[in-house]
Amino acid sequence: MSFSEEQVLEALKKVKYPGKDRDIVDLGLVSNIRSENKKLEFTLVFERSNDPVIPSVRKACVKALKKYLDPKVEVEGNIEIKAKQMFEPGKNLPEVKNIIAIASGKGGVGKSTIAVNLAVATARAGYRVGLLDADIYGPSTPKMLNAESQRPSVDTANGKEMIIPVESYGVKLLSIGFFVDPEDAVVWRGPMATKALKQFISQTRWGELDFLFIDLPPGTSDIHLTMVQELSVTGAVVVTTPQQVALADALKGVNMFRGDKINVPVLGLVENMAWFTPAELPDNKYFIFGEGGGIRMAEKLKVPMLGQIPIVQSICEGGDQGKPAVLNSGSAIASAFEDLTRNVIRETDRRNAEMPPTRILEIKKM
Numbered sequence: 001m002s003f004s005e006e007q008v009l010e011a012l013k014k015v016k017y018p019g020k021d022r023d024i025v026d027l028g029l030v031s032n033i034r035s036e037n038k039k040l041e042f043t044l045v046f047e048r049s050n051d052p053v054i055p056s057v058r059k060a061c062v063k064a065l066k067k068y069l070d071p072k073v074e075v076e077g078n079i080e081i082k083a084k085q086m087f088e089p090g091k092n093l094p095e096v097k098n099i100i101a102i103a104s105g106k107g108g109v110g111k112s113t114i115a116v117n118l119a120v121a122t123a124r125a126g127y128r129v130g131l132l133d134a135d136i137y138g139p140s141t142p143k144m145l146n147a148e149s150q151r152p153s154v155d156t157a158n159g160k161e162m163i164i165p166v167e168s169y170g171v172k173l174l175s176i177g178f179f180v181d182p183e184d185a186v187v188w189r190g191p192m193a194t195k196a197l198k199q200f201i202s203q204t205r206w207g208e209l210d211f212l213f214i215d216l217p218p219g220t221s222d223i224h225l226t227m228v229q230e231l232s233v234t235g236a237v238v239v240t241t242p243q244q245v246a247l248a249d250a251l252k253g254v255n256m257f258r259g260d261k262i263n264v265p266v267l268g269l270v271e272n273m274a275w276f277t278p279a280e281l282p283d284n285k286y287f288i289f290g291e292g293g294g295i296r297m298a299e300k301l302k303v304p305m306l307g308q309i310p311i312v313q314s315i316c317e318g319g320d321q322g323k324p325a326v327l328n329s330g331s332a333i334a335s336a337f338e339d340l341t342r343n344v345i346r347e348t349d350r351r352n353a354e355m356p357p358t359r360i361l362e363i364k365k366m
Contacts, residue, residue, distance in 0.1 A: 003035040003069060008042065011068040015060045018053045024061075032080070040065065041078040050085055054353040060326075074198070092201055092230055096130070096209045098348050101227065101264065103257070105249025107218040110272040111239045113217040113319055114309065114340075116144045118237075121341040123170035124326070127210040130165065130172040132200055134227065136193040139177030145169060152178055155205065161346055162206045170198025170326065172209070174200055185273040186227040194226040201230050209350075218248070228262050228361040235267040235351050235358075237306060237344060242271060242293035265356055267347040268304035269294055270340060276311045280295040282332065284291045285310070304347055307340030 012030055024030055024044070030302040032043040043063070046054060058079050065073050083097070093099070099358045115131065123129040133141040142148045150166040152174060166171040175228065176196055211292040214233075217223050221341070227233065240250035248270065271294025275285040288311075298305040309315075312333050317327040326337040353360045 002037060003040055003073070005033045007069060008033050008035070008040065008065070008103065010063050013095060013319070014064045014068055016269055019058060024057065029057075031131045037172070038070070039074040039078065040069075041075075041080070043080040043082055045082045045145050051083070051287040051345050053339045054081060058353070076347070080345075081353045083268065083352060092164050093206060093212065096206060096350075098211045099214065099231050100211060100267070100348065101214050101216055101224075101233050101257075102239065103216045103224070103236055103253050104218045104239045106246055109218075109239050109241045109246055110309070110315075111218065112140045112144065112215050113325075114237075114239050114270055114272060116124065116141055116319075117337045118341055118344060119171045119211075119213045120145075120324045121326045122211055122213075122345070125345070127345075128161065128208060129170065130174075130206050130209045130212040132212060132214045133175030134214050136176050136196060136222055138217070139175045139214060140202045140319075141173060141175050142177040143322060144319045145171065145173055147173055148177075148322070149324070161203065163200070165204060167193055172206060174204055175357050188333070194222050197226050197338065198222055198230060203296060203302040209359070219253075224256070224262075225361070228264060228358075230360070232358045232360055233264045235265045235348060236271060237267050239270045239272055240294055240297065242287070242290040244290070244293065245341060249339060250297060251301070253302070259269055261361060265351050265355060266301075266303050267344060267351060268306035269298045269301070270306050270310045271295070274308035275309045275333070276319045279313055280294065306343040307336060309340070312334070 005176040009025050009030065013025045015024045016022070017024055017027055017029070020027070027045065028044060029044050031045055044057065055289050058081070061079060062075055065075050102111055112135065119129050131141060133139050145168040147166050147168040149275045152166055153164045155162050155164055163174065164176070165174045168172065213222050214227060216227070238250050240246045254266050256262060257266050273289055274294065275286060275287045277300040294308065310333065315325045315333060325333045328334045
């Protein structure tokens with residue numbers, strides 16, 4: 001049994017917006033209603049991401065639907081929160097609703113693979129998505145998104161040159177890889193790298209985006225500091241593997257974002273290379289790097305485990321061929337990335353409902 005849009009709206013008309021004489025349906029807060037069997041999903045759109053009434057309105061919606069629609073309706077955790085205004089006015093990229101940093105404590109854990117597949121999966125879910133490859137010294141996203149032959153164009157508006165990102169698989173993409181020879185090493189001092197990142201932020205026409213994912217270099221660097229000085233970062237996703245050395249470095253990455261000065265919310269961990277599954281034995285799991293390390297680390301840090309991504313041959317092949325693994329619809333690896341994407345979107349909505357926008361880091365000169 002599914003519920004019609006009219007039935008859902010009728011029940012939600014019982015929910016008044018706190019402090020106003022009008023209900024949430026009349027105010028136009030309810031959208032994108034989806035129902036299958038007893039499961040019900042919909043979106044609540046508020047003016048601001050830090051509206052203090054969001055938790056109480058969401059709770060009232062659940063109560064009203066169970067009372068006036070069906071006591072067994074499955075709606076808890078299925079109410080998406082969006083906001084028209086996500087950032088402080090006057091800041092960089094005001095048209096971008098959510099800026100998500102993809103980080104890792106060390107190299108070699110598959111951070112860019114996670115970033116690319118997460119961006120593509122989010123775009124396939126119907127969101128407007130951008131991907132900024134901020135890994136200045138090791139740009140790999142153009143190859144992984146089959147965009148190596150493309151080049152960003154430049155447009156002039158009001159006397160200022162603006163970079164137009166390329167687009168691949170529905171994702172707007174910008175990378176230093178578009179501006180250097182793929183076979184050349186990028187040998188830049190810190191100031192040159194940070195200058196390039198600032199240009200990618202302030203001189204790029206990203207347009208309206210629901211999500212801008214930033215693929216950061218591994219570890220901690222000037223790039224990370226520049227990012228939080230230039231942007232109100234919604235949250236960070238930290239990628240690790242089950243190995244103890246990777247987990248130790250992931251801990252440092254989480255603590256960097258949680259530091260008093262940076263103070264960027266950590267949305268959760270992703271455990272990449274969680275196990276090996278050979279193509280000829282799709283139901284088998286071989287924990288070649290250890291088992292459960294990422295889950296234990298997430299529990300220790302009190303952050304969600306957003307996803308566990310196995311090692312399968314198609315991930316490597318997809319990256320080399322410019323076809324992200326998430327495009328293999330119906331496969332186990334595509335399902336893993338789709339689950340990760342849903343969890344990242346859910347945690348982003350939760351963060352926006354419960355916390356104010358992240359403050360941009362201000363460095364005071366002595």
